[in-house]
Amino acid sequence: MKNIDIYNWKRKKHYVFYQEFDNPCFSLSVNIDITLLIEKIKSNKLKFFPSFLYCLMKAINRVEELRFRTRKDKVVLHEQVNPSYTVLNEQENFVFCYSEYNNDFETFYSQVIKDIKLALKGDNLSDEEGKDDLVYISSVPWIEFTGLTHPFKRDDLPSIPRVTFGKYFEDNQKIKLPFSIQAHHGLVDGLHISHLFKEIDGVIKDF
Secondary structure (H helix, E strand, O other), X not given: OEEOOHHHOOOHHHHHHHHOOOOOEEEEEEEEEOHHHHHHHHHOOOOHXXXXXXXHHHHHHHOHHHHEEEEOOEEEEOOXXXXXXXEXXXXXXXXXXXXXXXXXXXXXXXXXXXXXXXHOOOOOOOOOXXXXXXXXXXXXXXXXXXXXXXXXXXXXXXXXXXXXXXOOEEEOOEEEEEEEEEEEOOOOXXXXXXXXXXHHHHHHHHO
């Protein structure tokens, strides 16, 4: 982790400006092409969620701006961020699950499977207090959504990006996935989100 010298930081004015907002976040929703990923998942008999989660986290960790976090009047840059995500239990209620990201697919994939099984035995709805090397991730695999909002309080660490993806669907012989991301505008701009989409596409091609 690296502490950022805010006063000599290129985003100083943007950071200070948005710190005054009750809601400093913005969000974007798009349909991303996952055709190649679906083909590889099917040919290798893999599960979709941990496979896409790996691609997503690999891409996010390549975009520096998505690893910045605010801590009151400070900004830090994490070397790596990890997914905190929701899974649905037998009572059709979601619980929180955490996995540490690993650049090796097989290691990460198997760890996610284990973490989900463990999470489903409990009813956890909280992350470790003060922990911010996270990306909040959820899915609504029943809906092809076109937009999304997230509830949060001001002390809910708004600098942690929130990602949601939906039900994938076919469109002109391509498989598309509804994808929404919310980020702190003092740290992240639309340009950086576009970099994320390019990184996701590149990771899928190399998957």
